[in-house]
Amino acid sequence: xxxxxxxxxxxxxxxxxxxxxxxxxxxxxxxxxxxxxxxxxxxxxxxxxxxxxxxxxxxxxxxxxxxxxxxxxxxxxxxxxxxxxxxxxxxxxxxxxxxxxxxxxxxxxxxxxxxxxxxxxxxxxxxxxxxxxxxxxxxxxxxxxxxxxxxxxxxxxxxxxxxxxxxxxxxxxxxxxxxxxxxxxxxxxxxxxxxxxxxxxxxxxxxxxxxxxxxxxxxxxxxxxxxxxxxxxxxxxxxxxxxxxxxxxxxxxxxxxxxxxxxxxxxxxxxxxxxxxxxxxxxxxxxxxxxxxxxxxxxxxxxxxxxxxxxxxxxxxxxxxxxxxxxxxxxxxxxxxxxxxxxx
Ligand SMILES: C[S@@+](CC[C@H](N)C(=O)[O-])C[C@H]1O[C@@H](n2cnc3c(N)ncnc32)[C@H](O)[C@@H]1O
Numbered sequence: 001x002x003x004x005x006x007x008x009x010x011x012x013x014x015x016x017x018x019x020x021x022x023x024x025x026x027x028x029x030x031x032x033x034x035x036x037x038x039x040x041x042x043x044x045x046x047x048x049x050x051x052x053x054x055x056x057x058x059x060x061x062x063x064x065x066x067x068x069x070x071x072x073x074x075x076x077x078x079x080x081x082x083x084x085x086x087x088x089x090x091x092x093x094x095x096x097x098x099x100x101x102x103x104x105x106x107x108x109x110x111x112x113x114x115x116x117x118x119x120x121x122x123x124x125x126x127x128x129x130x131x132x133x134x135x136x137x138x139x140x141x142x143x144x145x146x147x148x149x150x151x152x153x154x155x156x157x158x159x160x161x162x163x164x165x166x167x168x169x170x171x172x173x174x175x176x177x178x179x180x181x182x183x184x185x186x187x188x189x190x191x192x193x194x195x196x197x198x199x200x201x202x203x204x205x206x207x208x209x210x211x212x213x214x215x216x217x218x219x220x221x222x223x224x225x226x227x228x229x230x231x232x233x234x235x236x237x238x239x240x241x242x243x244x245x246x247x248x249x250x251x252x253x254x255x256x257x258x259x260x261x262x263x264x265x266x267x268x269x270x271x272x273x274x275x276x277x278x279x280x281x282x283x284x285x286x287x288x289x290x291x292x293x294x295x296x297x298x299x300x301x302x303x304x305x306x307x308x309x310x311x312x313x314x315x316x317x318x319x320x321x322x323x324x325x326x327x328x329x330x331x332x333x334x335x336x337x338x339x340x341x342x343x344x
Pocket of ligand 1: 125128129132133134136140161162163164165168184185186187190212213214215232233234235238239242
């Protein structure tokens with residue numbers, strides 16, 4: 001028979017994943033509802049906070065108390081404010097948008113979607129795109145800029161296929177005033193978010209947007225726009241899951257045949273889920289383990305570097321450069337950027 005005094009320490013340890021689940025979900029809502037931004041700017045009493053956001057005071061108090069117990073909020077003379085730890089989370093909200101807002105429903109559906117023949121699990125595609133763009137600010141955008149710098153001449157015209165909420169494009173155009181861009185996003189909500197981002201930054205004259213899949217863009221949209229380079233940031237594995245190698249080959253060949261001399265910048269995550277040496281890394285367990293898990297459930301297919309090297313060669317492309325993310329951001333070596341061009 002189990003002795004109660006020996007159960008409790010094991011129970012506490014066994015419940016840590018549930019604590020993490022409630023904590024991650026609460027933080028996601030804390031960001032998404034605007035409460036985080038509000039408390040970053042000023043310390044407020046429960047009543048004021050509830051009033052400003054039109055929230056139920058009893059429910060809001062439970063959320064605030066939970067976050068206070070987790071060390072995210074502090075309370076002084078009845079006013080709530082962020083702790084240093086809470087403030088420090090701001091940079092990382094994109095991970096919460098993508099993994100909780102975008103894929104929270106996916107994780108909850110996993111059991112039934114393990115069944116052979118069951119359809120893919122759902123996800124909130126707009127939040128996946130928005131979160132991914134926010135994460136890209138730290139990893140993929142600097143990587144893209146670094147690869148772009150290797151393109152000869154003066155590459156100014158960019159086509160971003162699968163642009164999410166266009167944050168990526170907006171950052172580019174803000175940092176590089178000579179750049180003009182076209183963003184293509186198939187998810188209607190993601191596309192609407194992109195329209196809002198472009199408008200709010202006053203970039204309508206430099207960024208055009210189309211709601212379309214990458215393949216339909218080439219099949220249907222008739223344009224005289226001639227991009228110097230095309231960015232595919234975490235999009236080829238979506239296409240690979242949707243239409244297999246044939247779809248990716250059609251896109252890569254179609255793009256490089258239609259636009260002579262165009263360069264491609266592709267960013268992908270190396271599939272190393274079964275490599276114990278890689279998966280020992282702190283960031284591999286904090287992020288990539290969950291990231292790898294959700295892909296086969298949502299009709300996405302991550303692949304290895306060797307796979308992409310082979311597919312690019314079959315598409316008639318040469319790899320001009322292959323680069324990892326800045327190791328001070330991510331030293332797993334799992335995120336890789338390629339600069340490609342049609343083999344001459
Ligand atoms: C992981 S997000 C990446 C967003 C952005 N490119 C970035 O680097 O952060 C993948 C994006 O690809 C889009 N996508 C999915 N299938 C696509 C397709 N067939 N053609 C173009 N984009 C697609 C999704 O809607 C989503 O916005």
